[in-house]
Amino acid sequence: NAGVTQTPKFRVLKTGQSMTLLCAQDMNHEYMYWYRQDPGMGLRLIHYSVGEGTTAKGEVPDGYNVSRLKKQNFLLGLESAAPSQTSVYFCASSYSKGGRFDGEQYFGPGTRLTVT
Amino acid sequence: ELKVEQNPLFLSMQEGKNYTIYCNYSTTSDRLYWYRQDPGKSLESLFVLLSNGAVKQEGRLMASLDTKARLSTLHITAAVHDLSATYFCAVIRSGNTGKLIFGQGTTLQVKP
DSSP states (O other): OOOEEEEOSEEEEOTTOOEEEEEEESSOOSEEEEEEEOTTSOEEEEEEEEETTEEEEOSSOTTEEEEOSSTTEEEEEESSOOGGGOEEEEEEEEEEETTEEEEEEEEOOOEEEEEO | OOOEEEEOSEEEEETTOOEEEEEEESSOOSOEEEEEEOTTSOEEEEEEEOSTTOEEEETTEEEEEETTTTEEEEEEOSOOGGGOEEEEEEEEOSSSSOOEEEOOOEEEEEEO
16 A cells, blocks of 8 residues: 555745646545645645545635545645745545544655745 | 644753653644654654543653643653654544644754
8 A cells, every 4th residue: 555645746836837736545535635834833724625526625725726536636736826835735634434534644745845 | 713732842852851742722622643753754643542531652652631621741751862853733623524733843852
């Protein structure tokens, strides 16, 4: 099992450019999450999904969009990148049991994004 | 609004010493997690605490949970250099979607 993988690992964008980050998991998890990590602020939830075809906003959703067309993939899009979106992005996934979150989240290796 | 606060945010200690990291949260929560992060790496799960009075230990680390006080502690016994990392606590928001709220993290530096 590869667990949770993220593509790409590093990226530099110019202000106004767009890009998509891909998260893939091979654990058949229902729930998937996108977080950003900034110095001194821990991780903050951007968007999450409780199943294929469903997405919802987290704490800091502005400037991001997501899609979950396949159960194993969760895409994070930046339509018009801004310097404030310079961060490390982590994807995570987790089991569900009886329609409820169960257990813990498994994190991917992260994507380091710089917007100049 | 659920808030999670850790203290201290930075801790420099000598090998062999003991210390405790504190994690306070503002509203009731179903469970609490402790994670470790090495520089440039992802998060590694250390402990999951599910109920009041829960205590878990792994090597030199011991975590406990007091849900009445809304407080968790991560105690380090006889620190070694390999424990140098950033430690995060996180709590689950109410509901069944597993949304985690993280503390700011505590960076631990253990000096030989």
